[in-house]
Amino acid sequence: MKKDKRSNLRFDSKAVYCPPDEETKSIAPNIVMSSSFQYDAEIFQRIVEGERKDVNIYGRCGNPTEYQFEEQMMMIEGADACLATASGMAAISITLLGLLKSGDHIVCDWTTYSSTHEMLDHRLTDYNIETTFVDTSNIDAVRAAIRPNTKIIYYETIANPSMKVAPVAPLVELAHARDIVVVCDNTFASPYVMRPLEWGVDIVVESATKFIGGHSDVIGGSICMKSKLLPSDFLEQIRWNTMVKLGAPLAPFNAWMLIRGIQTLSxxxxxxxxxxxxxxxxxxxxxxxxxxxxxxxxxxxxxxxxxxxxxxxxxxxxxxxxxxxxxxxxxxxxxxxxxxxxxxxxxxxxxxxxxxxxxxxxxxxxxxxxxxxxxxxxxxxxxxxxxxxxxxxxxxxxxx
Ligand SMILES: Cc1ncc(COP(=O)(O)O)c(C=O)c1O
Missing domain, CATH: 3.90.1150.10 (Aspartate Aminotransferase, domain 1)
Structure with missing residues (x-):
């Protein structure tokens, strides 16, 4: 089935359908358990010339099974692009590091996953990146916290553990009027319950470890994007300048398990x-x-x-x-x-x-x-x- 047609399917059909493997026609996805790939002179030349698409270079940069997981995530989140990561925290850290530089400011909800809170409140402060914590269900409080150097508004669809639900449309409107990127951690909801990109959120991070995997047997993460503010190749940029450098790709077997998880998510x-x-x-x-x-x-x-x-x-x-x-x-x-x-x-x-x-x-x-x-x-x-x-x-x- 062509990609366009797949995108128009309803959630359950998108989640279940995997394009058959071109060579073997297997219905289940293939796992490519390889950290390295053989080059020939032509491929090598393409790599030397800086081509990064459709060439398998090295497992830390990406792997065909991981790309299949990215395709499936794009389908179910309604995203234009996806980057798979080793864990949910890798997805969050890579997104923040990819979007921010020294001197930037973030507005974040008071209640987020503890490691996210610590990353913002302690680690990023070492790099001169400040966060103001507010109640994102209170739009006036968010508005008051915004500074000229605010780059991100960050919240969780359903906050951990307060179960707070921030109103997405007013948050997005407030942020986009000031060219601020909205990042949402959708882990507690899962794409079956909520798809923030459909509401104008720019980036959705997920701990795929949770509902997407669904069986408490795999760790993984994803960054999905649909944004008018960010360049369309933003996730490809952070794949190369952040994810590869931090060394946090999703392992092939984990990607395979997560694709299987997506099929029964709903x-x-x-x-x-x-x-x-x-x-x-x-x-x-x-x-x-x-x-x-x-x-x-x-x-x-x-x-x-x-x-x-x-x-x-x-x-x-x-x-x-x-x-x-x-x-x-x-x-x-x-x-x-x-x-x-x-x-x-x-x-x-x-x-x-x-x-x-x-x-x-x-x-x-x-x-x-x-x-x-x-x-x-x-x-x-x-x-x-x-x-x-x-x-x-x-x-x-x-x-x-
Ligand atoms: C809301 C939320 N986001 C992110 C994470 C981090 O996910 P992972 O453990 O896959 O790194 C967790 C983990 O519990 C979480 O609850």
Whole structure:
């Protein structure tokens, strides 16, 4: 099928369809497990002349299986270009380093993944790149934080772990009127739940490790772009001047596993969203639970915003018990849901953001980010929702 026709298919068909391998006609993608490629005089000459397209030079620069993953990601994110990376953090770091130079400024939401926050708040400051942290669901606060040297507005579709949902259209309008690039981490939503590029966001980064892989068995990342502000070859530029230099390509076997993950993304996430909604509704009425954050609940502060911009409300939710000790006791007593760092897999996973990913951030700063010690974050998997509810109820009953 021609690429144009594929782009016009609906999400599920785009996700499942892989162009057959030209030589073998295999339906499943081939894996090219090679770090090096044989040149002949003609290819060598093309490389010497600086040609980078359609020549396999060396595995750190790219690999045919990785390119297939990039094609699939472009399809499902609605992107014009994609660059695959070794992890979600590689995608984030490469994007930031590729867009910024000394003296630049970023406006970023208060609640982002902890390593992203640390990268902005500590590492980039060493290179004279400053970040102002704001609540991106408050457009006036974002406007007030913008400076003449602001280059990026950065946020997460559904913020980790506050589940905050920023209004995309006003953010994009504000940014583009000032030639500021909008970068969104779409990991918590996945392209099935939200496609920020369709709303005018310039760059979407994903930890493909999560919903895209979907089975907690692979690490990978992607940078997808559709932008009127950036040059059309921007991702090719940062492939060569940043990704290759940092040495962070996606490994071929991981690319192959992620293509496989994309093919079942919609059926998995559809069911995972349904389960998250059931759990959120149950938790909201639970006597021991202080608060629940899920964009699908009418009590969620940005429920109306979420309803407008996301056809689904995602498979992530957070709830709060008394304190960190109580949270730890609940997780220790869960038998079906797994106490673990990651998310987005077929097994439900739970964690305590304040004691895990955000532990290195001092408590006052954590609380300003909306992260309380008793918060438990849940990524719903494919177990039966009622078995999960019974598992949580049994663990919560130990707090009485
Ligand atoms: C929202 C978000 N972005 C990025 C990352 C980093 O992804 P990776 O672990 O693939 O580097 C994570 C990891 O948990 C995350 O939760």
């Amino acid at each position: 059926v998995r996430v559809e069911r995972q969203c349904q389960t998250a909604a059931k759990l959120a509704t149950h938790f909201e009425g639970h006597p021991i639970i202080k608060q629940v954050w899920y964009p699908g609940l009418t009590s969620h502060p940005q429920h109306e915003v979420a309803k407008k911009q996301m056809p689904k409300f995602g498979a992530m939710l957070t709830f709060e018990v008394e304190d960190g000790d109580a949270a730890l006791k609940v997780l220790d007593n869960l038998e079906l849901s797994c106490f673990s760092a990651s998310l987005g897999g077929v097994r439900s996973t739970t964690q305590i953001p304040a004691l895990m990913a955000f532990l290195d951030i001092p408590k006052p700063e954590r609380e300003e980010m909306g992260i309380r010690d008793g918060m438990i974050r849940v990524s719903t998997g494919l177990e039966d929702a009622y078995d999960l509810i019974e598992d949580f109820d049994a663990a919560l009953s130990k707090l009485k």
